[in-house]
Amino acid sequence: MSDQETTTTTTAGSGGLAGVTDGSIGGGPTTPTQLKKVKKQKVLLMGKSGSGKSSMRSIIFSNYLARDTRRLGATIDIDLSHVKFLGNLTLNLWDCGGQEAFMENYLSQQRAHVFSNVGVLIYIFDIESRDVERDLATYVNIILALVQYSREAQVFVLIHKMDLIPPTMREEVFVQRVALVRKKTAEAVAIFRKGSLSQSQQSQSSHLPQSHQQQSQPGATTSPTATLPQDLEIGMQLFATSIWDQSLYKAWASIIHDLVPNLAVIETQLASMGAAIDADEILLFERISFLVVSKWTSREGDNNPYGDRFERMSNILKSWKHTCSKFTGTPRNTEQFSEFEYKMGNHFSMFVTQFTANTYILVCMPPGEARFNSAKLNVAAVRPWFKFLDGPGSGTAVAGGGPVQSAYGTAGSNYQVTGS
Numbered sequence: 001m002s003d004q005e006t007t008t009t010t011t012a013g014s015g016g017l018a019g020v021t022d023g024s025i026g027g028g029p030t031t032p033t034q035l036k037k038v039k040k041q042k043v044l045l046m047g048k049s050g051s052g053k054s055s056m057r058s059i060i061f062s063n064y065l066a067r068d069t070r071r072l073g074a075t076i077d078i079d080l081s082h083v084k085f086l087g088n089l090t091l092n093l094w095d096c097g098g099q100e101a102f103m104e105n106y107l108s109q110q111r112a113h114v115f116s117n118v119g120v121l122i123y124i125f126d127i128e129s130r131d132v133e134r135d136l137a138t139y140v141n142i143i144l145a146l147v148q149y150s151r152e153a154q155v156f157v158l159i160h161k162m163d164l165i166p167p168t169m170r171e172e173v174f175v176q177r178v179a180l181v182r183k184k185t186a187e188a189v190a191i192f193r194k195g196s197l198s199q200s201q202q203s204q205s206s207h208l209p210q211s212h213q214q215q216s217q218p219g220a221t222t223s224p225t226a227t228l229p230q231d232l233e234i235g236m237q238l239f240a241t242s243i244w245d246q247s248l249y250k251a252w253a254s255i256i257h258d259l260v261p262n263l264a265v266i267e268t269q270l271a272s273m274g275a276a277i278d279a280d281e282i283l284l285f286e287r288i289s290f291l292v293v294s295k296w297t298s299r300e301g302d303n304n305p306y307g308d309r310f311e312r313m314s315n316i317l318k319s320w321k322h323t324c325s326k327f328t329g330t331p332r333n334t335e336q337f338s339e340f341e342y343k344m345g346n347h348f349s350m351f352v353t354q355f356t357a358n359t360y361i362l363v364c365m366p367p368g369e370a371r372f373n374s375a376k377l378n379v380a381a382v383r384p385w386f387k388f389l390d391g392p393g394s395g396t397a398v399a400g401g402g403p404v405q406s407a408y409g410t411a412g413s414n415y416q417v418t419g420s
Helices: 053-061 068-072 101-107 109-115 132-149 167-206 212-216 246-259 265-276 308-326 367-383 385-390
Strands: 005-011 039-047 077-084 089-096 118-126 156-158 235-240 281-286 292-297 337-344 346-358 359-365 403-406 415-418
Touching: 039 053, 053 068, 053 089, 053 118, 053 246, 101 109, 101 132, 101 292, 109 132, 118 132, 132 167, 156 246, 156 359, 167 235, 235 246, 246 281, 246 292, 246 308, 265 281, 265 292, 265 385, 281 308, 308 337, 308 359, 346 367, 346 385, 359 367, 367 385
Parallel strands: 039 089, 039 118, 118 156, 156 235
Antiparallel strands: 005 337, 077 089, 281 292, 281 359, 337 346, 346 359, 403 415
C-alpha cells in the first residue's frame, strides 16, 4: 500500500463515531411524511433441480461463501422462509424444489396455492443444462400458471452459472438465451389469451337464447374481447449470474429495489444529504445482505466509467465482513464492523459506517481532510431523518430533507446548509 493510500476500520463495539450523537447537529425531524406500513411480498424461487436456487439464496440472505454452498442438499418440495429486509419489508420466500415430480405437483394439485398472491417470480435457468427445450417447456407452464393467478407479478429470469462459459463467449450466449426466453414468454401469453378467448366465447354462448346461439355460428359476430387481457404484459428482467462474482448482487439488488417501501422518500433524503455534504456518490446497504437499497450520484459521479461498481462494493463489503468474522470469531449474521475508511491520496476518499439499525451507508467524495470529517459529522447528524428505515413507529421522515450543519469551509468557518 502506498504512503498516500490509507485504510481504517473500526470494529463493532469499539465506539463508532466517538463524540457524535444522533440529532446533535441540526436538531430532529420536524415535518413528518406519511410512510407506508410494513409490506409483505410473496416471492417464488423456481427452476430445475440443481440450477443453483438454494445456493444463491444462502449467499445473499444467510451469508454463505460460494464454496460453502457445495454442502447444500437438494430442496425437498417447498422450503418456506420469511426474510426481513430493512424494518418494513418481509419477503415470504418460497424456494421450490425443481425435481419433475414437484414441478408437476405445483402445476396441478397445488396450482392455486403456489401461484396465488405472488409479488415476484424468480426463475433460474442453468446455462449448462443439456435439455434446454424441456426447461423452456416447464418455464412456459409456470408463466401460464402465474398469469392465471397473479397477473401483476414481476418476473426476473436469471441465466445462472455463467462462470462455466468462456469469457469471450458469455455475452453472445446470454443474448441468445435472452431472445429464446422472451420468445417463449410471448408464446405463453398468446396461449393464455387464446384460452381466455375460448372460455369467454363458451360463457357467452351458454347464456344466450337458442336463436342467438344459432346466429353466433361462423359468419356471425361476437365481441368477447372486453373480458380478455388484451393489455397483458409480463414485466420481465433478465440477468446473467454466477455465485463466484458480483453479478449475483446486481440481480438481487434489482429484484429487491422495487419492493422496498418508501423508496421515493429514501431517494429524496439521500439526494438532499448528498448535495449538502458535497459528496460524489452515496450508497445505502441493507445490513445483513449488503444489497444496495438505494443510491445517489452527483454529476461528477456520473462520469465514473465503472458501471458495475455498486454490486462490486456489495461483494467487497460482504467479503470484508466474512474476514472480520473469521478473525473475531463472531457469527456471520452479526455486526462485524461499525466503520470503514479508505483514502486514496489525491483521488478520492470514502467511508462506510453503520447508519440505522438495518442499514450501512457508503459516502464517496473528493479528497480533503476537512471535507471528509465534515461529511462524517453530518451523516451522524441526519440519522434521525432515516429512522423510518427501521420500521413503523421507530421514527419519522422529513419531506425534502432537513437542516444539515456543515463544518467544512474556508478558514475553519461554520455555515448552515439546507437540503433542497
